[in-house]
Amino acid sequence: MNNTEIFNKALEVIPGGVNSPVRAFLSVGGNPRFIEKASGAYMWDIEGKKYIDYVGSWGPAILGHAHPEVIKAVSESIKKGLSFGTPTKGEVDLAKILVSRIPSIDKIRLVNSGTEATMTAIRLARGYTKKNKIVKFEGCYHGHSDSLLVKAGSGLLTLGNPSSSGVPESFVNDTITLQYNNSSIVEEAFYKYGTDIACIIVEPIAGNMNMIKPKKEFLESLRFITTKYHSLLIFDEVMTGFRVGPQGAQGIFNISPDITTLAKVIGGGMPIGAIGGKKEIMKHLSPEGTVYQAGTLSGNPVAVAAGIKTLELIDEKDFYINLSNKTKKLTEGLQKIAKSMNLKVTSDYQGGLFGLYFCEKIPTSFEEASKCNHEMFKQFFNSMLNKGVYLSPSPFEAGFVSSAHTDEIIEQTLSIAEDSFKEIN
Template identity: 60%
Template sequence: MSNNDTLFQRAQLSTPGGVNSPVRAFRSVGGTPRFIQRAEGAHFWDADDKKYIDYIGSWGPAILGHAHPEVIQAVQEAAARGLSFGAPTEGEILMAEEICKLVPSIEQVRLVSSGTEATMSALRLARGATKRDKIIKFEGCYHGHADSLLVKAGSGLLTFGNPTSAGVPEDFTKHTLVLDYNNCEQLEAAFKEFGDQIACVIVEPVAGNMNLIKATPSFLETMRRLCDDFGSILIFDEVMCGFRVALGGAQSIYNITPDLTALGKVIGGGLPVAAFGGKASIMKHLAPLGGVYQAGTLSGNPVAVAAGLTTLKLIQAPDFYSHLSAQTKRLADGFNAIGQKHGLDFCADSIGGMFGIYFNSKVPTSYAEMMNSKNSAFNQFFHLMLDQGVYLAPSAFEAGFVSIAHNNDIIDDTLRLTDEALSELKK
């Protein structure tokens, strides 16, 4: 029995399912999760000291690679000064100023500790500022585990959503309208019927939790126009894609200005930092200035802020994003070529430092199209790659991540092993 098996059996005695986040449990792909003991650059090592090329990067934050020496030094120096104060620090100001500088749509920002907090708070703020209740989200977009966001599509075009988690009362989701991603017609119809009741639209401009699926420009442009016409607030959930796909986030690629933005992952550099921010005219509704309450004891934690601020400084290096995007595209193009070589329904896509692998004849553009992929084939592929030392997301519905530490040799090794895995899968 491996050390991973032993640890997993032990973990299940004290932790539900043996994990502290469900996707880590390997439930969708089967097998025993790997317990990681250390990481460096583009690699990590499990409890059996087996080395893996890492393509989850802590689900996004490790854009510099693991254990970057400057980030580690910043954390050590901050920790030596004290772990938490429950009072303001200059570091919080520096972080806020840096975010506002890099994301022009954000005039003011509030720091929190998780992406769920960021989206939940942005939603409450939108409702408080507009004095409306209804919200629009899109099938397949994940915005954290707040009650009103754990919603699946209703039974008809304009029916409201149903809870996707036990413990979420239907009353909590009765104001949530769930539409198809990249469907402009549904969006138009929803605003035509409910426009004066809609507080906000929340969307991942680059979705990462139904695998990597990009919004079409027309989809986001329609959304922006309708929100303007009806006085609704447009929220971009860039917890995953913010600073991952470009220095200014997905909004800088699409040239769309949201009213509010939720950020996370990269801005913490591996420690728990998230944020939400936007127009000052909306942010003024937050306590202590306004009537929308939001608070957090560890918000703006000095150690976490040190890691995040150092990361934000380092990703502004010249050509950082052009190189990161080129490496990620090199990987995706390689996947596509190998899929064609073997005559399999296997393709890939990328944007910035994010990529998607699909057992499909074409790149999906919606949750429904993603559901038509051959996900059982992905499960076999995942384990073939894992056995060879390549750690992909343990779910067909999760995007992958490349760091600046993934050099040509690492990408080439990955593609060579992919070729071998697909040869075996084809048999």
């Protein structure tokens, strides 16, 4: 059975044929590839075609796929049982590692996904501050809970509009969506609504409008204004946590949020999420406090085992230096090739996260990212895919490099990219 045949069968029983929308390839055309196995920097689809992978399960595969030591840890855990619905020592061990590595976190609660973590963070912020409104930024994705599926309104300070059917107006009315990297508009929003703003939630490095770095003063202004108005600052580090550096983005920019959400890398490829913060805030979570949160599979022992082993391995000396050098080699190489052909292509990176933009300047907001040449990206994506390189199937998604991507693999990628650029030049 080939990819087209199985996709047609999937369409009969799964909405859109996929279990997460970006997998449907709607932004790039064609049919999705159904992956059968993966190892290191490679994936193989059901037709046996091999790909160099720069999606990495959307971030968790920082060590590459199926790392032997992670597989061993998972195998040993599975032998003891898949799930207990009780506390386990592994949960405590993972929590201790996370608390020890991220200075802004005193206590942490394990959940099942990034969406669950951000949803809980919003509820906790509201419960702690006794305020209702939240501030988010256009282009930042924080999962699919109702309060966070809101796009910007027609004016800079208007309340937003639902970006999904099924989101009630009552949720929209309490969500203010602003432009990323725009400090002055944040100040205006707090001047207008500040007494009822519970929190700001932000990706400190955005990864869902392609990779967009914050201006230095932007994150600093968020920390200042939330403190001034007795609101909370939430860093959504689901994507950036342990992906861009040993303390996430907050370690790079030296800013301490009140609440941090994590997922992806901390589970080593297994489903997991986490919410952490200062003791005085975290004590408001049930059963200690009145902000309710629960999960049957929270702290799943198999996911915890994979996470602990992954975090142990990425703690090795020079891990992030080596990872950053690999990503730099890839992004600078892509930009150099494109420039030699007079193509309007730029790139940027941080740690093992990178962005490739089909425009003259690196974007700083969703509005700028939207003006890139998405048709050219589509052509480049499909050419690379056909030649055996799997990139994120959307111009609004970041890319990921793992420690398994050797110099040889990156050089092979650049050689393929040169051919693909020629096809669209």
